[in-house]
Amino acid sequence: MPSEDLLAPSVATWTGRDGPLADVLADSDPTDLALVVGVLAGDDPWDERTREALTGAGFDPDEILETHEPSTKAGATTVVRVPRGQQSVRVLVLVGLGDAAPGDLRLAGAGAGRATRGRALVVLLAPSCDEPGRAALVEGGVLGGWAPSRWTGGSWQPGAEVAGEVVVVGVEPDVVERAVRRAVTTLVARNLANTPSNIKNPGWMARQARTLGSRSGLDVTVWNRAALAAGGFGGLLAVGQGSATPPAMVQLGYTPVGADDATPHVVLVGKGITFDSGGLQVKPADGMLAMKTDMSGSAIVLAVLAACRDLGVQVRVTGLLALAENMVSGSAYRPGDVVTHYGGTTTEIGNTDAEGRIVLADALAYADAELDPDVVVDIATLTGAARVALARTMAPVYATDDELSSQLRAAGETAGETLWPFPLVPAYRRALESDVADINHIGPSVGGGSITAALFLREFVGERRWAHLDIAGPGRSDVDSGVHGKGGTGFGARLLLRWLEGLR
Known part of the structure; x- marks a missing residue:
């Protein structure tokens, strides 16, 4: 089995065809061909198009229902073995x-992707639906056909043998191509998030950014520890000073063809804590098990920037990856320390395990002061409070602009990555007051930990239009189910791409 490239995940070759189904099957090698058809809930499980296509291909739709009684629950699969010579497929x-x-x-x-892993050829008959539905079907097929990569025998190996080729009947080739590219963006973010932290550190992430940036035509700048010190990035330096591997910040730049001074400029900022022990306020052992994925925000931003050219995004996009490892040592930052961020704002450290907002603050302040963006969006596995509030299926979105919040939520609905609007409660801001610094980065006296974290971050964006996505809940999955593989989910990647694709 060939080694896996984490930045180019193994997926099937996907193509779209107009049909009819009988002609597609006649043109295909039946040796290891799986035909996938959908079954609807309701009085008639077949839509008219599917019934006609099955009949034209030599199947009896009513006999299939009577004999196999397939479940109509979304994603449930019933696999029917077809005797050799009876049809031009091996599996229905x-x-x-x-x-x-x-x-x-x-x-x-x-569900179809999982059921057809390893098949040489899959023909997927799309039901009658609109463009978002057709794209969703393809995205799900790519995500379900993939499994987390494994480190074995001294190299990365695919977690599952994906199908060789998937032909989607009834979906335009352009819709298929774009849906596959969005799904692959999610898979890149998952691969980076799932990489163990004895392999992955800030320097490793910076190297991945250089590699993917080169492949995708991005401008890449990396700040090492010396450059961060010279630039005054005190938050990144403080969080990373307890680790043997120094912090870094990566800037990625995408400029569409034909861009000029009037082209809108978006900055995406991703939290990149490559491992979070909690620092001196160390986490319980169980709380550390998933902390290799605490850099998911940075992985998502990197993957999204790398997809902009292929998807023809029409705005300028800058990505900032705030990278550090939060470890325990004699040089680790302490509760009660005062940190000076980029631009001069000082923060009193209230909890060393609330480090994500400290590194994000530097990147946000830099974006506001130096990049002159029209809008800033940050994404981070930031607070347990967000997970408690909304569990694993959706994420809070905070925004200083109602239109921006609505745009992101609409993109999330299209992508299947739901956001729920949370308030920036003005009364909670006083809980962040400090006796020794400009601000304290936690507000334990009021609760609402996700809200106070967002209020802290807002201090560093000036008057910019800004939104914050706290993906601590949906950013990880404990099971390989639905569209998710176990581990980092890449939640937010397709959402951000859909949003960027709609900007002009």
């Missing part, structure tokens, strides 16, 4: 479509 996969809403179709695609 019946996948539940639920009500055929985009979310159901994404789950259906994921």
